[in-house]
Structures are given as C-alpha cells and as structure tokens.
Amino acid sequence: MRKWKSSLILATTALVLAACGGNATNDSSASTGTTGGGQVINYTAPTELSTLDTTLMTDINSSNYISHIIEGLLKIDAEGKAVPAIAAEAGTISEDGLTYTYKLREDVKWSNGEPVTAKDFVFAWQRLVDPKSGASYAYLAETIKNAKEIMAGEKAPSELGVTAVSDYEIKIELSQPTPYFESLLAFTAFYPQNEAFVTEQGDKYGTSSEAILANGPFTIENWDGTGLTWDLVKNKDYYAADEVVIDEIKVQVIKETSTAVNLFQSGAVDNAQVTGEMVKQFKDDPNVVVQKKARTAYIEFNHDNPYLQNKKLRTALAMVINRDELVNNVIGDGSTAIGGFLPADFVSDPTTGEDFAAEAGSSLGYDVETAKTLWAEAKAELGVDKIKFSLVGDDDEKNKKISQYIQGQIQNNLEGITVELRNVPKKNRLELANQDEFDLLQTGWGADFADAINYMDLLYSTSAYNEGQYKNAAFDALIDLSKTTDANNPEARWADLMAAHKLIMEDSAVIPLYQEAETQLRNPKLKGILFHSVGNEFDLSRAYFEK
Missing domain, CATH: 3.10.105.10 (Dipeptide-binding Protein; Domain 3)
Structure with a gap:
C-alpha cells in the first residue's frame, strides 16, 4: 500500500470503470436506493473480516475495509503517490533523511467526538512495536529509532523515536535512511488509535463494530466479529464529508461465484467476482472489469x-x-x-x-x-x-x-x-x-x-x-x-x-x-471507484452512482 520514491518505479494505478450496458441484467434498482438522502452501494467481498485492529491486521480484505473507516497521516492517491490525509501538508524531511516532521489537520475527529492528535499516532506506533502486542507488521517500523531494541525487549515502547511536539505536530526520528518511509505512513499498520478507547476495550478492541472508533469517510456498523455482513455508513464528522456522495455501503461475503453472479444479474448487488468457466462466459460483457x-x-x-x-x-x-x-x-x-x-x-x-x-x-x-x-x-x-x-x-x-x-x-x-x-x-x-x-x-x-x-x-x-x-x-x-x-x-x-x-x-x-x-461484473452506473495494484485494493469513498 506504499511506494518507492527514489529508485523504483511504482506499479501502475488506475481508475478502472465499467462501460455502460451489457449482457448481464443489472438495473441497479436495489443499489440506487437512498437512506438519509444519499446513495447505497451493495458490495460483495470474497472473505470475512479478521479484525479491525490496525495493529493486529494481517490480511488484505480486513485492510481494505479498515482504510474506509480510519485514515493515517498520508494516503495513496490515484497516481500511487503518498499524499497528505490527516497531515495538513507535505512533511518536512531533514537533509540526512533521518527526521520527518508533520503538522496535522485540526478538524479531524474520532467517532466519539474526540479530536485526532499527534498523541494518537505515538500511541498506535508504540503499540505496533511493543512485543506484547504480537503485531506481525511490527517489522515495517524497524527503521524508526529504537524500534529494533523495543521489539527485542531491550527498551520500553515509550523510547520509540516518535514525539508529539504538540497536539498537532509529530516528529519521527529514523535510525537509518528509508527511501520508502512516506509510503509506509500511508499503510494501515501506521494508522492512529485513541489510547483511552483502546485501553477501555482491552482485548475486545477491533473485534466488532462497537469496539472500534472511526475518523475516516465511513463508520462501520452491524459487524459482530465473525459475521459475513457489515455496513459502512457515511461519517458526517469526516473532515472531507462534502466529498463523500455515498450514504451507505452494505457489504456481504459471497464465496460462491454462481451466487454472486445471480445476485448481480437480479440487481441485488453492484459487483460480483467471477472465476473459472464463468470468466469465459462473461468475457465479452461490457460490465466486466479486470483488475x-x-x-x-x-x-x-x-x-x-x-x-x-x-x-x-x-x-x-x-x-x-x-x-x-x-x-x-x-x-x-x-x-x-x-x-x-x-x-x-x-x-x-x-x-x-x-x-x-x-x-x-x-x-x-x-x-x-x-x-x-x-x-x-x-x-x-x-x-x-x-x-x-x-x-x-x-x-x-x-x-x-x-x-x-x-x-x-x-x-x-x-x-x-x-x-x-x-x-x-x-x-x-x-x-x-x-x-x-x-x-x-x-x-x-x-x-x-x-x-x-x-x-x-x-x-x-x-x-x-x-x-x-x-x-x-x-x-x-x-x-x-x-x-x-x-x-x-x-x-x-x-x-x-x-x-x-x-x-x-x-x-x-x-x-x-x-x-x-480479479475479474468482476460491476454495475455500469457505479463510478469513481479508485483501484490500486499496490496497497489497499480499492477506495469507495468517492464513488457515486451516475444518474
């Protein structure tokens, strides 16, 4: 979900949109219904969520949906570049490449109303490298000052080279130059966490929609930790809420290709993953997109x-x-x-x-x-x-x-x-x-x-x-x-x-x-989905239905 900036060429990232018309019958009647005056996407996922805890996340499907409810300092844009998200502007990088400083937006809130501050990043990253967390992605932070020693149990997490200079400014010190470091900051494992809420939830944190806070374009509802359905609901307190057209995304896990295709053809869902013989069946269908x-x-x-x-x-x-x-x-x-x-x-x-x-x-x-x-x-x-x-x-x-x-x-x-x-x-x-x-x-x-x-x-x-x-x-x-x-x-x-x-x-x-x-049938009226070949696979936050 990141990129090299200096010596490597980023894999192509594109907006992949389906053409209008097609052999599959999808009149999007179910999909373009409204709740609260907005538009509703009915989306299918190939697998269930494993967690919403950014520290413990290990699979791409969970990461895809976490990125819809939580944002980090940076995010990946349509060209595959790491650009400001919660960061108010581009960061300042020292000449030796060892110190990064970012000023944060002051209008970002958690879904409990509390502001997102630099301390939320410091806490989350200390938790990431704390060996007690058992975070599989901890190694990505190894070039942050003292991270290796912390992960080895030789230093306390509080000694990590990340400092909240103020509520809205953060300084990151590295132990060695890391050309791809800004791309890491756009990755799910480096998203912030509200310390009071995480502490209150304990082992329950991230295991259900009630046990997570959002600061991104959507909040999550109706996920019990093991279920095959969940809802992403527009976060009206999101700092860029005026850019989000979709009111709700209703997600259901469909593991059988024929089931997903039947639902798509009936207009019940807006996408369906197709594999095997069905790809050949729909290869000339203009509703098909290949990612x-x-x-x-x-x-x-x-x-x-x-x-x-x-x-x-x-x-x-x-x-x-x-x-x-x-x-x-x-x-x-x-x-x-x-x-x-x-x-x-x-x-x-x-x-x-x-x-x-x-x-x-x-x-x-x-x-x-x-x-x-x-x-x-x-x-x-x-x-x-x-x-x-x-x-x-x-x-x-x-x-x-x-x-x-x-x-x-x-x-x-x-x-x-x-x-x-x-x-x-x-x-x-x-x-x-x-x-x-x-x-x-x-x-x-x-x-x-x-x-x-x-x-x-x-x-x-x-x-x-x-x-x-x-x-x-x-x-x-x-x-x-x-x-x-x-x-x-x-x-x-x-x-x-x-x-x-x-x-x-x-x-x-x-x-x-x-x-x-991945080959999908996709509702031709659904526009504005951003796809990445590297990192989180898709971004529905700026999607919309063409009328």
Missing part, C-alpha cells in the same frame, strides 16, 4: 517438517505444477503464470529500468520427468517410500479449485505422496499459519509498497510472515546488506535484492503459482 494486482499467490513449505527440509523433494513438488494450465483452465480470472517470487510490472531496475520479474527470469518450470527423478532421489535420501502432507487453504470457491488442482498434480505425478486438503475460512487459515499447523500452505502476498524488499522480507528468518520457518543465512545477509551498507546506493541495493531472489528460487524456498488478477 491486475501486484500480488503473488504461492505455496509455502513448513520447513520444520523433516521431509520438506529436503531440497530435491521441494523442487519436485514445484515442478509438477503446470502454472499455465492452472491460470487458464482452473482459475481463468485474468491471473497470469509467474516464474519467480515477485509480480511483473511492480518495481524496476534503477539503472536500466528493466522490470524486476523480467530481469530475474523464470525458474522452477513445469517438468514432470525431472520431478519424478528428484522424487526418487529424495526418497532414497529420506529412507521413505510414502509421505502424507496437509495442504491448508481458504474455503472460497476459487481457492478450493486451486487446492484440488495442486493435490491432483502432486498425487498423479509423484507416486507415494498423498495430499490431504484443509480448506477453511480465511480467519482460521491465518490462525493455522501462525501456529505452523500445516505442511503446505496456500497463501499469497499483495504488495504494501512498491519495493522488492516488501517480498524479500517475507522469507527473512525472523519475519513474522515467515510461517514456514525458512532459514538461510546467506539470504539474511543479503537482506541485511540492502538495509544497511547499501541502503543509500540504489544500484548496489538492487543487486543485493536480485541476488537474494535468485538464492531463494534456487533453494525452492516456496512455490510461486501466479500473479493475481
């Missing part, structure tokens, strides 16, 4: 499993998956096969301008015969003839199909390997991942900011997102080098990250599957 994402879907190995510590076995598993067949015949939603860990059209070489994915090239191609040979060698090394693995993934229709395809490719081509499928709701999948209760994990990563480090950090040995416990000292050393000695040398830093990528691909650390895209 390309800077997101890699991949299989993560549990490297604590003694069998999966065998590189030949990992490589064999990777080589029996036909990515072209997967994206064209199984998924069919515009997603594309991928040959490395990073998506295409994401970041570019600061010297040549060549795309990272193109420069890195493809590896781990589809090669069943070689895979069988590697499996035979692995069996001899491991002293086994049969192995059973669990494959954990989400329980929506798309991910179930992907799980079944992967299961079939492995079992049909590598005799003796059995794959047991465990498709569960996303919230449960995240819990299983955090608890290392998987052998193979069907997961993915959408870029939060446009820099290769956003992906490389996932496999760093101590990363909270390294659920598979991958450990490679040479890889860690390259990442450390990119963050320290070479941090201000774009060419050397690029070489570090390119070498790190080559190393994990040669080591079969994970199995990259595809670069994600």
